[in-house]
Amino acid sequence: xxxxxxxxxxxxxxxxxxxxxxxxxxxxxxxxxxxxxxxxxxxxxxxxxxxxxxxxxxxxxxxxxxxxxxxxxxxxxxxxxxxxxxxxxxxxxxxxxxxxxxxxxxxxxxxxxxxxxxxxxxxxxxxxxxxxx
Amino acid sequence: xxxxxxxxxxxxxxxxxxxxxxxxxxxxxxxxxxxxxxxxxxxxxxxxxxxxxxxxxxxxxxxxxxxxxxxxxxxxxxxxxxxxxxxxxxxxxxxxxxxxxxxxxxxxxxxxxxxxxxxxxxxxxxxxxxxxx
DNA sequence: CCGAAACATATGCAAATGCATTTACCGAGG
DNA sequence: CCTCGGTAAATGCATTTGCATATGTTTCGG
Numbered sequence: 533x534x535x536x537x538x539x540x541x542x543x544x545x546x547x548x549x550x551x552x553x554x555x556x557x558x559x560x561x562x563x564x565x566x567x568x569x570x571x572x573x574x575x576x577x578x579x580x581x582x583x584x585x586x587x588x589x590x591x592x593x594x595x596x597x598x599x600x601x602x603x604x605x606x607x608x609x610x611x612x613x614x615x616x617x618x619x620x621x622x623x624x625x626x627x628x629x630x631x632x633x634x635x636x637x638x639x640x641x642x643x644x645x646x647x648x649x650x651x652x653x654x655x656x657x658x659x660x661x662x663x664x665x
Numbered sequence: 666x667x668x669x670x671x672x673x674x675x676x677x678x679x680x681x682x683x684x685x686x687x688x689x690x691x692x693x694x695x696x697x698x699x700x701x702x703x704x705x706x707x708x709x710x711x712x713x714x715x716x717x718x719x720x721x722x723x724x725x726x727x728x729x730x731x732x733x734x735x736x737x738x739x740x741x742x743x744x745x746x747x748x749x750x751x752x753x754x755x756x757x758x759x760x761x762x763x764x765x766x767x768x769x770x771x772x773x774x775x776x777x778x779x780x781x782x783x784x785x786x787x788x789x790x791x792x793x794x795x796x797x798x
Numbered sequence: 799c800c801g802a803a804a805c806a807t808a809t810g811c812a813a814a815t816g817c818a819t820t821t822a823c824c825g826a827g828g
Numbered sequence: 829c830c831t832c833g834g835t836a837a838a839t840g841c842a843t844t845t846g847c848a849t850a851t852g853t854t855t856c857g858g
Contacts, residue, residue, distance in 0.1 A: 535778060538785045542685065549682040550727035552675065557816090569844085586807065594683035596846050601808055603844095623806040623853045645668060652671045690846095702814085719837060729816050734838055736814095756823045756836040800858090809850075820839070828831090 555647045564640040569595060569603045571644060574637045583628035612636055688780045697773040702728060702736045704777060707770045716761035745769055
């Protein structure tokens with residue numbers, strides 16, 4: 533294992549993450565009133581196209597369970613998602629997207645993609661890229 | 666540019682960043698009493714092997730100027746760096762590493778590298794890497 | 799059927815961060 | 829020499845996050 537390669541990869545990840553997060557926060561926030569975490573949660577729900585358990589979301593977004601709980605609470609307050617108890621297991625909570633949430637996501641998606649494109653289009657990871665996956 | 670590739674790259678960056686940050690926080694914190702930001706600042710100074718202006722550090726670490734100011738304040742309180750006014754431009758501040766800081770960095774470096782190795786050794790970015798997979 | 803252990807989610811709290819502002823200083827122009 | 833616009837760093841403040849814990853619910857052994 534080349535230690536140099538590992539450290540270079542880490543620096544790449546740090547730099548792109550900082551740049552992208554900063555840009556996403558600015559663009560999504562100014563144009564759509566969403567933070568990156570909020571967008572990510574909306575995006576996961578839309579992607580699955582069904583109501584999800586908090587727990588399922590927890591596995592997909594990179595947030596602690598408590599942070600996720602609060603993101604969902606903010607989204608609910610903004611009427612972009614709604615929470616409902618799970619009948620089968622009443623400890624659980626289902627989160628489903630509202631019409632407003634779907635609309636907001638549709639509006640924000642192009643902004644999100646544009647930011648990522650600008651940041652990653654010409655920035656292959658250390659080691660170079662060949663094709664895909 | 667393939668939009669799919671860009672989004673995959675973003676997910677890769679998000680996942681590795683979260684995983685590495687979490688592990689670094691745990692390992693560096695438990696074993697050496699340092700946070701990732703604190704280590705990064707120490708590491709930059711050691712790498713240059715001279716006293717640096719806050720501003721120079723600001724260009725190299727992925728923190729806002731205010732966050733950096735506070736990280737340096739914490740490091741100073743822990744006696745790992747010392748601050749001194751810059752004679753040439755008395756608005757500026759020089760940060761230099763202390764012996765204790767150098768020692769701490771030397772101790773922490775293997776931990777840092779071990780964490781990165783574990784996380785990045787077999788995890789090429791989307792697009793794959795030319796050399797090893 | 800009961801009680802204990804395990805679980806899913808929410809919440810109290812402390813820490814870290816970014817933005818806006820403040821403070822101190824430099825440098826050019828009148 | 830003095831003032832004004834700009835720069836370097838520090839600080840007030842609000843927000844987000846994670847950890848530890850609380851609350852409510854299920855499940856399993858006896």
